[in-house]
Amino acid sequence: MLGRQLNAVIKAVAGRVMNGMKRVFSGVQPTGSIHIGNYLGALGQFVELQEDNECLYCIVDMHAVTTPKDPKELRKNTLDVAALYLAVGIDPKKSTIFVQSEVPGHAELAWALMCNAYMGELSRMTQFKDKGRGGESTSAGLFSYPVLMASDILLYDTDIVPVGGDQKQHIELCRDIAARVNNRYGGVFKVPEGRFLRTGARIMSLDDPLSKMSKSAVNPLSSISLLDDGPKIRKAVMRATTDSGGEIRFDAENKPGISNLLNIYSAFSGASVAEIEKKYRGAGYGTFKNELAAVVTEALTPIRTRFKEIRESGVLKEILRDGAERANEISEKTLKRVKERLGLGIA
Ligand code: AMP
Ligand code: TRP
DSSP, X not given: OHHHHHHHHHHHHHHHHHHTOOEEEEEEOOSSOOBXXXXXXXXXXXXXXXXXXXXXXXXXXXXXXXXXXXXXXXXXXXXXXXXXXXXXXXXXXXXXXXXXXXXXHHHHHHHHHHTTSOHHHHHTOHHHHHTTOOSTTOOHHHHTHHHHHHHHHHTTTOSEEEXXXXXXXXXXXXXXXXXXXXXXXXXXXXXXXXXXXXXXXXXXXXXXXXXBOOTTOSOGGGSOBTTOOHHHHHHHHHHSOOOSSOOOOOBTTTBHHHHHHHHHHHHHHOOOHHHHHHHTTTOOHHHHHHHHHHHHHHHHHHHHHHHHXXXXXXOHHHHHHHHHHHHHHHHHHHHHHHHHHHTOSOO
């Protein structure tokens, strides 16, 4: 196993250097069910990028425990996300898939970064503020969550981070911390770039098109899970909040509901919003929604089928162990460099 793994690593690294490949890193939390927002904003990009880049895709379970989680459920969700990664088309022969807590470097580097991140900048993170957190009993982990995320990224000398638009501020913070450490200690980190899509970056909730589709929403019809079946998808789409006036036209400000559905239609069908508007000119919301439900169902059915096969096949743990081995390999090198520059440990 070790020999095979080492060979694969040498090949991968040599290949990357020779082809001038970029390194890609991203992560998804194993909390709740993965929805079409996650897919259109992030996972779809993961699949596309693996063709020409060296990609590492992580299941960030340490981020999940920033708020208490049921241990059994967390482990189940971790394997579910791994299976979904494969089901949407991430290929373990091309990409490294692994679980964050299986690579100790994430926590280790996070400490060094924590000492270079400011309370002020962390307090300004909108995701933290939006959650109404910041009270006496908020965990320090939740507050410093974006520093752990910066650690995930910087640990691998990452070039590109494909994420949804909600992560923009976290990516900026990661870049700021990297630049600060580089300034203080001299060239330690590569400063990464975020990669955001135009159509899928911000899929909104179906029952409230002014807030983003979220895993933690109470109403199950506010989102569509990648594992939902046809009837559930149809129900959620048909009940989706639309706007007054029956016209199918993109206008994010005045018609946020229909605009969100147009975005979803466009992202799943590959047709442009203008083409879809033209197709449904004069048609009612009912017809449009009916066909949207069919488009989404057609896209998700093979994912659901593959997910079930993979989840039952018993291949996951082996893939995740191999992935962690490869990730450890890279991360140990970065950590050695960081410790040297910061003067940690003994030479
Ligand atoms: P999370 O489940 O919070 O770890 O998110 C996984 C990925 O999905 C991240 O890259 C998020 O930016 C992305 N994401 C989450 N919600 C949405 C959404 N409503 N629209 C687009 N992307 C999203
Ligand atoms: N914070 C991200 C989210 O909630 C998940 C995440 C953790 C991540 N570490 C990361 C994304 C590193 C990209 C890169 O969606």
